[in-house]
Amino acid sequence: xxxxxxxxxxxxxxxxxxxxxxxxxxxxxxxxxxxxxxxxxxxxxxxxxxxxxxxxxxxxxxxxxxxxxxxxxxxxxxxxxxxxxxxxxxxxxxxxxxxxxxxxxxxxxxxxxxxxxxxxxxxxxxxxxxxxxxxxxxxxxxxxxxxxxxxxxxxxxxxxxxxxxxxxxxxxxxxxxxxxxxxxxxxxxxxxxxxxxxxxxxxxxxxxxxxxxxxxxxxxxxxxxxxxxxxxxxxxxxxxxxxxxxx
Amino acid sequence: xxxxxxxxxxxxxxxxxxxxxxxxxxxxxxxxxxxxxxxxxxxxxxxxxxxxxxxxxxxxxxxxxxxxxxxxxxxxxxxxxxxxxxxxxxxxxxxxxxxxxxxxxxxxxxxxxxxxxxxxxxxxxxxxxxxxxxxxxxxxxxxxxxxxxxxxxxxxxxxxxxxxxxxxxxxxxxxxxxxxxxxxxxxxxxxxxxxxxxxxxxxxxxxxxxxxxxxxxxxxxxxxxxxxxxxxxxxxxxxxxxxxxxx
Amino acid sequence: xxxxxxxxxxxxxxxxxxxxxxxxxxxxxxxxxxxxxxxxxxxxxxxxxxxxxxxxxxxxxxxxxxxxxxxxxxxxxxxxxxxxxxxxxxxxxxxxxxxxxxxxxxxxxxxxxxxxxxxxxxxxxxxxxxxxxxxxxxxxxxxxxxxxxxxxxxxxxxxxxxxxxxxxxxxxxxxxxxxxxxxxxxxxxxxxxxxxxxxxxxxxxxxxxxxxxxxxxxxxxxxxxxxxxxxxxxxxxxxxxxxxxxx
Numbered sequence: 055x056x057x058x059x060x061x062x063x064x065x066x067x068x069x070x071x072x073x074x075x076x077x078x079x080x081x082x083x084x085x086x087x088x089x090x091x092x093x094x095x096x097x098x099x100x101x102x103x104x105x106x107x108x109x110x111x112x113x114x115x116x117x118x119x120x121x122x123x124x125x126x127x128x129x130x131x132x133x134x135x136x137x138x139x140x141x142x143x144x145x146x147x148x149x150x151x152x153x154x155x156x157x158x159x160x161x162x163x164x165x166x167x168x169x170x171x172x173x174x175x176x177x178x179x180x181x182x183x184x185x186x187x188x189x190x191x192x193x194x195x196x197x198x199x200x201x202x203x204x205x206x207x208x209x210x211x212x213x214x215x216x217x218x219x220x221x222x223x224x225x226x227x228x229x230x231x232x233x234x235x236x237x238x239x240x241x242x243x244x245x246x247x248x249x250x251x252x253x254x255x256x257x258x259x260x261x262x263x264x265x266x267x268x269x270x271x272x273x274x275x276x277x278x279x280x281x282x283x284x285x286x287x288x289x290x291x292x293x294x295x296x297x298x299x300x301x
Numbered sequence: 302x303x304x305x306x307x308x309x310x311x312x313x314x315x316x317x318x319x320x321x322x323x324x325x326x327x328x329x330x331x332x333x334x335x336x337x338x339x340x341x342x343x344x345x346x347x348x349x350x351x352x353x354x355x356x357x358x359x360x361x362x363x364x365x366x367x368x369x370x371x372x373x374x375x376x377x378x379x380x381x382x383x384x385x386x387x388x389x390x391x392x393x394x395x396x397x398x399x400x401x402x403x404x405x406x407x408x409x410x411x412x413x414x415x416x417x418x419x420x421x422x423x424x425x426x427x428x429x430x431x432x433x434x435x436x437x438x439x440x441x442x443x444x445x446x447x448x449x450x451x452x453x454x455x456x457x458x459x460x461x462x463x464x465x466x467x468x469x470x471x472x473x474x475x476x477x478x479x480x481x482x483x484x485x486x487x488x489x490x491x492x493x494x495x496x497x498x499x500x501x502x503x504x505x506x507x508x509x510x511x512x513x514x515x516x517x518x519x520x521x522x523x524x525x526x527x528x529x530x531x532x533x534x535x536x537x538x539x540x541x542x543x544x545x546x547x548x
Numbered sequence: 549x550x551x552x553x554x555x556x557x558x559x560x561x562x563x564x565x566x567x568x569x570x571x572x573x574x575x576x577x578x579x580x581x582x583x584x585x586x587x588x589x590x591x592x593x594x595x596x597x598x599x600x601x602x603x604x605x606x607x608x609x610x611x612x613x614x615x616x617x618x619x620x621x622x623x624x625x626x627x628x629x630x631x632x633x634x635x636x637x638x639x640x641x642x643x644x645x646x647x648x649x650x651x652x653x654x655x656x657x658x659x660x661x662x663x664x665x666x667x668x669x670x671x672x673x674x675x676x677x678x679x680x681x682x683x684x685x686x687x688x689x690x691x692x693x694x695x696x697x698x699x700x701x702x703x704x705x706x707x708x709x710x711x712x713x714x715x716x717x718x719x720x721x722x723x724x725x726x727x728x729x730x731x732x733x734x735x736x737x738x739x740x741x742x743x744x745x746x747x748x749x750x751x752x753x754x755x756x757x758x759x760x761x762x763x764x765x766x767x768x769x770x771x772x773x774x775x776x777x778x779x780x781x782x783x784x785x786x787x788x789x790x791x792x793x794x795x
Binding site for chain 1 (some may be wrong): 440444445448449472473474475477478479483548
């Protein structure tokens with residue numbers, strides 16, 4: 055059972071964060087809030103979303119797992135006004151999620167939760183390097199690299215005390231270096247891994263709106279991007295596997 | 302013969318209203334103004350447009366029927382500035398319509414009026430339900446329904462004293478209810494008919510700009526949308542046939 | 549050798565001016581500045597660009613010819629902020645042009661200058677008619693003609709003391725006349741030539757931003773469009789061959 059209201063912007067950002075990787079997900083609802091964890095079809099990237107009950111205007115729920123068609127949610131969100139308040143309602147044992155905003159009432163049939171991949175187990179990895187920067191800076195860097203390559207290296211030069219991203223095309227390359235003064239925070243452990251820009255472009259569109267992104271990095275290890283929604287009452291974490299560096 | 306000037310916005314809205322249904326039309330010109338009535342190729346929807354001579358800045362005409370390529374007019378309109386005054390001129394017996402605005406002079410060959418479908422006779426139907434609302438509200442409702450279906454029901458719930466629109470998808474549905482306070486006017490006769498969103502979407506783009514739309518409705522009957530252009534000196538009426546409700 | 553800084557807007561306009569006709573060019577660098585001259589693959593249009601050393605914030609160079617991939621430059625320019633300062637640097641004998649702006653550093657491999665067409669010789673032609681007008685007026689006229697035709701006539705009616713452009717479609721035509729009062733300058737020698745709108749559309753997008761365009765015209769002769777960049781410290785000239793007027 056779920057009976058909640060939420061401002062449409064928070065709902066939109068939450069759905070967008072998940073939609074960057076998957077078209078459907080298992081949503082876990084309980085008295086503390088709503089969360090989901092999903093892996094893309096190629097098993098390369100994982101998204102974890104947590105919306106605390108405080109992220110909602112009103113919130114009442116009993117534990118339940120539901121299957122949500124993320125693509126359909128995106129269409130419906132497109133109809134919402136900026137200042138609308140969205141009310142979500144799911145009766146005990148029902149398979150219909152009711153969404154109401156303005157004078158509109160949508161009724162959406164949920165997906166059978168058994169047809170959706172089980173929650174992935176987050177790998178236990180240690181990522182000693184840590185960088186904090188504005189989402190817009192990260193998003194620009196991803197776009198800049200995309201101009202000349204389909205891969206990007208992210209890393210920390212511990213000696214020079216800076217965060218870098220670098221991309222190599224067939225004949226060209228690009229490098230972006232941000233030192234401690236140009237970052238919001240830096241734990242300067244040596245790090246460097248290569249990532250697919252295909253994934254990063256979709257994530258970048260979502261992360262570009264965040265005021266502050268924490269990047270956790272290692273050497274030839276996955277990268278984690280961690281950021282907040284709804285003034286800290288929502289949390290998103292992306293995990294992206296590295297690509298092998300070919301010479 | 303026609304010799305007239307008109308502000309480009311009024312001309313643009315008039316052409317757009319007709320272009321939502323047909324690509325060419327018969328224009329009837331006489332001393333009282335200009336009017337046309339046209340049916341789409343599938344005979345599902347009809348548009349009637351009347352521009353009074355007062356809708357023009359200057360106006361002089363002798364009775365004549367001309368064939369107008371609406372699609373071509375739309376292209377030329379795209380070149381006009383917002384504050385341009387458009388002068389229209391058609392010499393006695395000529396097949397060339399001259400359009401002048403800014404420093405531009407277009408000369409457009411008219412279509413042979415005999416190759417264009419005769420004016421349809423408007424059916425005599427009684428539509429007892431009547432609703433008045435802002436064009437933007439109607440246009441939003443059409444877009445919202447389009448997200449989940451290709452048909453929309455429009456109706457009046459006389460007992461509940463409200464106007465509704467509803468759409469059913471394969472698994473989802475949407476409902477919008479507007480009560481007397483949320484409408485500009487309501488004649489609450491029971492009504493409900495189903496319509497194709499294909500047609501309504503094109504009409505909706507035009508109607509979205511109107512301050513006030515009157516909708517006339519019956520039970521499994523066509524719907525009429527009536528609205529003004531040019532501060533009441535132009536009038537548009539759309540008539541749309543209902544679709545059979547399949548169960 | 550080149551070591552220079554330039555504001556990104558001037559660089560962007562310079563690259564756009566060349567990109568309207570070609571995807572690569574030979575850039576001649578020396579102590580006085582940078583220039584290029586290139587002809588499109590069909591030998592119909594030529595662009596000449598000259599950027600004086602004063603168009604740069606700082607400038608130091610020894611004579612060199614380099615091969616520039618204009619299409620790639622356009623991609624990189626897309627990443628630059630409006631207020632960024634771009635620094636260009638090419639070491640003696642190097643084949644890598646370094647571009648730095650914001651915190652970004654791009655390294656771009658130059659094209660082998662021998663694979664790029666030699667500089668064309670500008671034809672010696674006399675074009676007695678001369679018109680000066682705002683770039684936006686010229687750009688609008690090109691768009692207006694494009695609605696009904698793929699060719700445009702540009703000319704001067706010496707008797708009527710006006711500049712005209714005219715286009716003929718299969719059934720329609722358009723004419724624009726600008727008299728001396730509507731122009732910035734006019735040398736009213738009789739002129740009329742026909743040009744392909746395909747070329748003019750691409751040039752028109754660039755010229756639309758110029759405050760003042762000089763057009764040099766003759767009878768069935770090429771047309772020259774001459775305009776400044778960077779407050780007169782950069783100069784662009786387009787030369788376009790006429791088309792045969794078919795009757």
